[in-house]
Amino acid sequence: MRKSKSLSALIFFAIGLFLLGLSNFVDELRAYQGAQVGIYVIAISSIILLTGFSGQISLGHGALMAIGGYSAVLSYNHWHFPMLLAFTFGAAVAALAGFILGMAAARLSGPYLAGTTLALAVGLPSLANQFHILGGEQGLSFDIGEAPKWIADKTGGDFTQYKWFFWISVTCTLFTMWFIKNLLQSRFGRTWRAVRGNPSAAALSGINIGRSKVLAFTVSSALAGLAGALLAMILGLVAPMAFTLTLSFTLVTGAVLAGVSNLGGSIIGALVLVVIPEITDAVATHLGGSEKISANLPGLITSVLLILTVIFAPNGPQLHKRNKSGKAKTQ
Amino acid sequence: MLVHRSTKRGVFAVAVAAVAALAVSALPAQAFSPHSEVGVTSTTIKLGITVPLTGAAAPGYNKVPYAMKAYFDYVNDNGGVNGRKIQLVIKDDAYSPILAKSVTNDLILKDKVFALVGTLGTANNEATSKFVNDKGVPRLFVNTGFSGFANTKKYPTTYALFPSYYMEAKAIGGYLDDKFAGKKVALIYQDDDFGIDALAGFNQVGTKFVAKIPYASGSQTDPTVVGKWITSIVTSGADTVVLFGVSTATAAALGGAYKAGLAGKVQWILGSVGADPTTIKTLAPTALPLLNGAIAASFLPSANDSADEYVAQFQKINTQYNKGASFDNNVLVGMNAGMLAVQALRAAGTSPTRAKLMAAIDASGSKFASAGFAPLGWSKSSHIGYNGYWFGRIAADATIAPVDGAGKYVLYTTDSSTGAVVKSAIARPAMPAKGLPTN
Numbered sequence: 001m002r003k004s005k006s007l008s009a010l011i012f013f014a015i016g017l018f019l020l021g022l023s024n025f026v027d028e029l030r031a032y033q034g035a036q037v038g039i040y041v042i043a044i045s046s047i048i049l050l051t052g053f054s055g056q057i058s059l060g061h062g063a064l065m066a067i068g069g070y071s072a073v074l075s076y077n078h079w080h081f082p083m084l085l086a087f088t089f090g091a092a093v094a095a096l097a098g099f100i101l102g103m104a105a106a107r108l109s110g111p112y113l114a115g116t117t118l119a120l121a122v123g124l125p126s127l128a129n130q131f132h133i134l135g136g137e138q139g140l141s142f143d144i145g146e147a148p149k150w151i152a153d154k155t156g157g158d159f160t161q162y163k164w165f166f167w168i169s170v171t172c173t174l175f176t177m178w179f180i181k182n183l184l185q186s187r188f189g190r191t192w193r194a195v196r197g198n199p200s201a202a203a204l205s206g207i208n209i210g211r212s213k214v215l216a217f218t219v220s221s222a223l224a225g226l227a228g229a230l231l232a233m234i235l236g237l238v239a240p241m242a243f244t245l246t247l248s249f250t251l252v253t254g255a256v257l258a259g260v261s262n263l264g265g266s267i268i269g270a271l272v273l274v275v276i277p278e279i280t281d282a283v284a285t286h287l288g289g290s291e292k293i294s295a296n297l298p299g300l301i302t303s304v305l306l307i308l309t310v311i312f313a314p315n316g317p318q319l320h321k322r323n324k325s326g327k328a329k330t331q
Numbered sequence: 332m333l334v335h336r337s338t339k340r341g342v343f344a345v346a347v348a349a350v351a352a353l354a355v356s357a358l359p360a361q362a363f364s365p366h367s368e369v370g371v372t373s374t375t376i377k378l379g380i381t382v383p384l385t386g387a388a389a390p391g392y393n394k395v396p397y398a399m400k401a402y403f404d405y406v407n408d409n410g411g412v413n414g415r416k417i418q419l420v421i422k423d424d425a426y427s428p429i430l431a432k433s434v435t436n437d438l439i440l441k442d443k444v445f446a447l448v449g450t451l452g453t454a455n456n457e458a459t460s461k462f463v464n465d466k467g468v469p470r471l472f473v474n475t476g477f478s479g480f481a482n483t484k485k486y487p488t489t490y491a492l493f494p495s496y497y498m499e500a501k502a503i504g505g506y507l508d509d510k511f512a513g514k515k516v517a518l519i520y521q522d523d524d525f526g527i528d529a530l531a532g533f534n535q536v537g538t539k540f541v542a543k544i545p546y547a548s549g550s551q552t553d554p555t556v557v558g559k560w561i562t563s564i565v566t567s568g569a570d571t572v573v574l575f576g577v578s579t580a581t582a583a584a585l586g587g588a589y590k591a592g593l594a595g596k597v598q599w600i601l602g603s604v605g606a607d608p609t610t611i612k613t614l615a616p617t618a619l620p621l622l623n624g625a626i627a628a629s630f631l632p633s634a635n636d637s638a639d640e641y642v643a644q645f646q647k648i649n650t651q652y653n654k655g656a657s658f659d660n661n662v663l664v665g666m667n668a669g670m671l672a673v674q675a676l677r678a679a680g681t682s683p684t685r686a687k688l689m690a691a692i693d694a695s696g697s698k699f700a701s702a703g704f705a706p707l708g709w710s711k712s713s714h715i716g717y718n719g720y721w722f723g724r725i726a727a728d729a730t731i732a733p734v735d736g737a738g739k740y741v742l743y744t745t746d747s748s749t750g751a752v753v754k755s756a757i758a759r760p761a762m763p764a765k766g767l768p769t770n
Contacts, residue, residue, distance in 0.1 A: 235458045277433070
């Protein structure tokens with residue numbers, strides 16, 4: 001087990017180096033999209049962890065991202081936290097919110113839980129208008145600046161801000177994926193799967209179901225908070241408009257496309273979300289079609305993909321049968 | 332162990348797929364351009380705009396880019412700008428800063444536009460500001476009244492067109508001093524930055540209110556909230572009410588006041604944001620009886636005033652080049668911004684660069700012809716566009732005519748700091764023949 005852990009760490013490290021190296025060969029647009037993919041991977045993973053592994057539903061992850069984003073920006077702008085600490089702070093505050101929400105969530109299930117989290121996603125962003133410190137409708141600006149000089153010098157040439165975003169996003173994403181992967185293989189991961197699979201059996205085996213659910217909600221919220229902070233970074237601001245209901249639904253869509261119980265699939269989900277508008281734009285341009293087509297096509301394609309996924313590969317394109325993970329539990 | 336291994340293999344496979352996808356998509360989409368400036372060839376100039384074409388904010392706003400495009404097509408058919416045809420790349424941002432940012436990246440990096448024009452929404456423009464600044468892309472005539480965009484230090488390439496809410500409040504304050512001295516005035520305002528900007532403006536000119544009634548954005552749809560407004564108005568004894576809110580708030584307030592029997596007892600004065608009669612009419616027919624006779628602040632002529640030479644010309648262009656669109660304020664805003672953009676491009680000379688374009692607006696922008704009744708304030712030190720308002724009375728047929736009678740426009744102009752409100756007659760440049768700039 002120890003050997004496989006260090007091997008997986010090595011693999012993640014290698015992928016990271018490769019991606020960072022790759023950033024020297026892509027233009028700014030792709031670097032930005034790469035950063036976006038990273039953020040979606042983290043956000044979708046947080047939903048997969050919650051829904052796929054602990055069996056809870058959240059339609060309000062956009063709100064948790066908002067909490068993370070606003071906390072990171074406030075700590076960075078007002079208390080002058082260093083960037084990394086600001087991101088951690090964003091994740092921590094979102095975790096705290098998730099902990100409180102999780103206490104309520106542990107008592108609810110199915111549509112009731114979905115409704116509660118949905119209400120959060122609807123209501124929370126409008127808080128920004130109630131407190132002056134949150135900057136109202138136009139939000140708060142967030143400029144992390146350029147890459148440190150020593151990094152820019154080392155890699156040589158033109159180190160744009162988008163490339164710096166890509167570096168930060170990729171690093172955070174890989175770290176997060178490594179963390180979740182290990183967490184899911186730990187006692188906590190096994191507990192969550194047991195609770196999701198059969199709560200009664202899990203309780204009989206001595207698992208505290210409530211505590212397990214709250215913990216899953218807390219960890220998931222921390223990840224959503226981190227994604228929110230990173231989103232604020234690439235946008236250069238936090239504003240209520242950035243964390244709408246649409247974002248929450250987009251994330252759930254991404255998670256379903258990924259296969260809700262398949263962590264690796266989050267990369268597919270994130271790629272689909274970022275790449276589809278790009279493809280439809282190219283198609284519409286080649287067809288000489290209007291922007292009305294390219295504006296509406298992504299929604300259509302995503303919906304079709306969603307339906308196809310649910311019909312043909314309900315557990316995601318990678319894992320077709322959930323009972324595989326069922327076997328894992330019995331090990 | 333079976334699952335353990337397969338999960339790892341899965342993660343690895345997906346990672347490889349991700350890298351491959353990124354690498355494939357990394358092939359540059361370079362376009363060869365014989366001209367030295369981005370977005371300008373010997374025969375074309377490429378401009379870009381981001382607006383909500385889908386989503387809740389789309390109705391209405393989605394007419395702006397097509398109206399602008401129709402105007403550009405009209406100019407192109409009449410020789411273009413110094414021989415170059417204007418291409419307008421329209422991108423949907425669904426009113427989300429996340430999308431606004433990615434489509435603006437596309438416009439600047441992939442479509443390689445020369446300049447942005449008429450980009451819509453405060454947060455959306457804010458999200459793209461840093462990148463737009465870094466790339467030195469001129470961003471002309473942003474479609475938002477947020478006063479911040481006139482800050483030339485923070486947004487050196489951005490040009491505001493609408494007066495700020497702060498300036499609007501000052502102008503309304505000046506108008507109240509002029510025409511409503513001694514009256515008991517109440518204020519209903521939205522308690523976010525939109526309303527706070529306005530409060531600061533009223534304070535600056537020393538407007539006194541017998542009641543200040545704030546409301547949270549969105550709460551205007553709640554009848555109990557509207558009931559409280561009406562109670563406050565009645566108990567304060569106000570005979571004049573200034574409403575500085577969105578159209579839905581205007582509709583709710585007028586509807587509520589009518590039910591409470593305030594018809595004929597209170598004079599309503601509406602801020603420009605919530606004063607579009609066509610919108611209010613659709614939102615709440617119950618508001619109609621009180622809408623008739625309300626006073627509204629505007630800087631553009633009424634969209635249904637066919638006697639206005641600009642409006643008449645734009646209506647003609649709309650019929651010919653924008654088939655199917657009904658002519659309203661959104662179309663007027665789009666075409667007006669298009670006409671200003673054409674003059675800016677002409678002023679930038681026969682071999683335009685981004686720097687020349689901005690220098691040209693700084694130097695001669697204040698003299699550009701436009702439908703607006705208020706003068707344009709662009710100069711080297713200020714990027715504020717229109718700087719004043721005229722006040723009109725809304726008639727039963729939802730048209731607006733100047734309070735002093737048809738054709739008698741009186742302007743209340745001011746600045747964005749402590750300057751006084753100045754009353755003047757309108758001095759709008761005459762429209763260039765057939766609406767085709769010759770500057």
